[in-house]
Amino acid sequence: MKNILSLVLVSALGGALTLGTYKVFLEEEKTVTYTTTQEQPSFVPTSNTKTVYKAYETPNFTTAAENTVNAVVHVKNVTVSSGQMTFEDLFFGRRSQRAQMGTGSGVIINADGYIITNNHVIDKSQKLTVTLNNNKTYDAEIIGSDAKTDIALLKIDADEDLPFVTFGDSDQTKIGEWVLAVGNPFNLTSTVTAGIISAKARDLSGNSTQSFLQTDAAVNPGNSGGALVNTHGELVGINTAISSQTGSYVGYSFAVPSNIARKVIEDIMEFGNVQNGILGVQGDTLNSNTAEQIGVEDTQGFYVNSVVEGSGADKSGLKQGDIIKEIDRVKISKFSDLKGHLNAKRPGDIVQVLYSRNGELKTIPVELVRNESFTLPFVGLIKNASPKELDKNNTSYGVKIARLDSSHAREWKKNGIKEGTIITAINDTKVKSIDDIQHVMKNYTPDMPLKIELINSNGEKDRYYFR
Numbered sequence: 001m002k003n004i005l006s007l008v009l010v011s012a013l014g015g016a017l018t019l020g021t022y023k024v025f026l027e028e029e030k031t032v033t034y035t036t037t038q039e040q041p042s043f044v045p046t047s048n049t050k051t052v053y054k055a056y057e058t059p060n061f062t063t064a065a066e067n068t069v070n071a072v073v074h075v076k077n078v079t080v081s082s083g084q085m086t087f088e089d090l091f092f093g094r095r096s097q098r099a100q101m102g103t104g105s106g107v108i109i110n111a112d113g114y115i116i117t118n119n120h121v122i123d124k125s126q127k128l129t130v131t132l133n134n135n136k137t138y139d140a141e142i143i144g145s146d147a148k149t150d151i152a153l154l155k156i157d158a159d160e161d162l163p164f165v166t167f168g169d170s171d172q173t174k175i176g177e178w179v180l181a182v183g184n185p186f187n188l189t190s191t192v193t194a195g196i197i198s199a200k201a202r203d204l205s206g207n208s209t210q211s212f213l214q215t216d217a218a219v220n221p222g223n224s225g226g227a228l229v230n231t232h233g234e235l236v237g238i239n240t241a242i243s244s245q246t247g248s249y250v251g252y253s254f255a256v257p258s259n260i261a262r263k264v265i266e267d268i269m270e271f272g273n274v275q276n277g278i279l280g281v282q283g284d285t286l287n288s289n290t291a292e293q294i295g296v297e298d299t300q301g302f303y304v305n306s307v308v309e310g311s312g313a314d315k316s317g318l319k320q321g322d323i324i325k326e327i328d329r330v331k332i333s334k335f336s337d338l339k340g341h342l343n344a345k346r347p348g349d350i351v352q353v354l355y356s357r358n359g360e361l362k363t364i365p366v367e368l369v370r371n372e373s374f375t376l377p378f379v380g381l382i383k384n385a386s387p388k389e390l391d392k393n394n395t396s397y398g399v400k401i402a403r404l405d406s407s408h409a410r411e412w413k414k415n416g417i418k419e420g421t422i423i424t425a426i427n428d429t430k431v432k433s434i435d436d437i438q439h440v441m442k443n444y445t446p447d448m449p450l451k452i453e454l455i456n457s458n459g460e461k462d463r464y465y466f467r
Helices: 001-026 062-069 087-092 258-271 286-293 314-315 335-342 386-393 411-413 434-440
Strands: 072-082 097-109 114-115 127-130 137-139 141-146 149-155 179-185 193-204 213-217 227-230 235-242 253-257 280-284 302-307 324-329 350-357 360-367 374-377 380-384 401-406 422-426 450-455 461-467
Touching: 062 179, 062 227, 072 114, 097 235, 114 141, 114 258, 114 286, 141 258, 179 235, 179 360, 193 335, 235 258, 253 258, 253 280, 253 450, 280 286, 286 401, 302 314, 314 360, 324 335, 374 386, 401 411, 401 434
Parallel strands: none
Antiparallel strands: 072 097, 072 127, 097 114, 114 149, 127 137, 141 149, 179 193, 179 227, 193 213, 213 253, 227 235, 235 253, 280 302, 302 324, 324 350, 350 360, 374 380, 380 401, 401 422, 422 450, 450 461
16 A cells, blocks of 8 residues: 555656656746736727827817806896786776796897897896896896897996907808807806707798707707807807707707897897898799609709799899709708898898709899788788879778788688788778888787778778787
8 A cells, every 4th residue: 555655656746847847948938917807888889990089179168168158148037917817806807917037048249238139038028137147137128129030139238348259150150060058047047068060040930931050059948048159159149949848958959040140130229120131032942852843853952933023033033943052152952041041131232142044053143122021910911012002992001912811811802801902000000011010010929909900892991800
């Protein structure tokens, strides 16, 4: 037994010596490095191109934010509304009224205290106050407003020069460009959020009357009227609306382009109302479906169905069948592109129109003219009447119904009212032109009564009341 154990021990010792000799003298030397690793998340690559971002290329918003927050104000709007009627109110013949307060934002645009905001922020106000970023509060006066573009101009009298934001050129903004939204969401003053320009010339109305900048900068209730600025701190838009089923931000917000807002307030300051210049064309936006229906191969641009007689487009030679491709080198892909560019222009301005006719591109100058029409609620499209048309109806003043509202046309015709009928007064105010109608209807809201005086087919004056 001892012999067996001795033999095993000698064999093991011999094997160890042999292996040690091999390790020391015969095996090549290897370096082994041990690393401690941590579990990393898995990523799906979106590009096979490796991009290296440098620190100095990262957008810096600090200067733009510092310059903007002091020029963005908090606007408080006190309105009086009718509350629920009680038995006592009914018995004593009185109306229950209560004060309500709404809030929004505004942007100081010069050192004298002029402030731009949204029309819906100051609508129906009984009292307006503005609080600056330094917590000073002032009473504000409404200089003017335009419901169509949702822009209003306020004025405060401060005892010092105020910080202000300078206008940028919204036509030069690019999709993907960084922007800041500054305002007072949920009454949280001086709130700054960042995003990019997501799209341009957005129309939320569905009837091509709007042309918003769309961004993904977070905008919530209270941001309305606040500033949308680029990385240089220049004003490129007035935050106006959000697209949401909840009433709060879900990823899309919209701003009135600064070129439109600037033009509106300049008109208000100079003329007291907005001066709208029109090209004088009617038509459709081209796409695959409309191009097939019309019978053209082009799928981009604005197809001219008709030209208004005597308009700038008519005088410059634009014709039915022309396709407008650009105006002042701004590409026209849809009607809101056209509308947005013209909203920043006035009557008398000349624009360069690039159009296609029979496949040939041409550029012509077109002078914009005044808008000589107005859409009157319950009635339809109203235009200025010629002296001949007034004489025919034995009146020296009035405007004519150019097209009856489709939803009320049957009722009007039953009462002998047709296209060409002369309207002589609205709410007991004589109207001699479209300007008079715009003045009378300036502060009209759908809940207000409307009284229309017109000359019927028998040459007699009729009065109609709408509530």
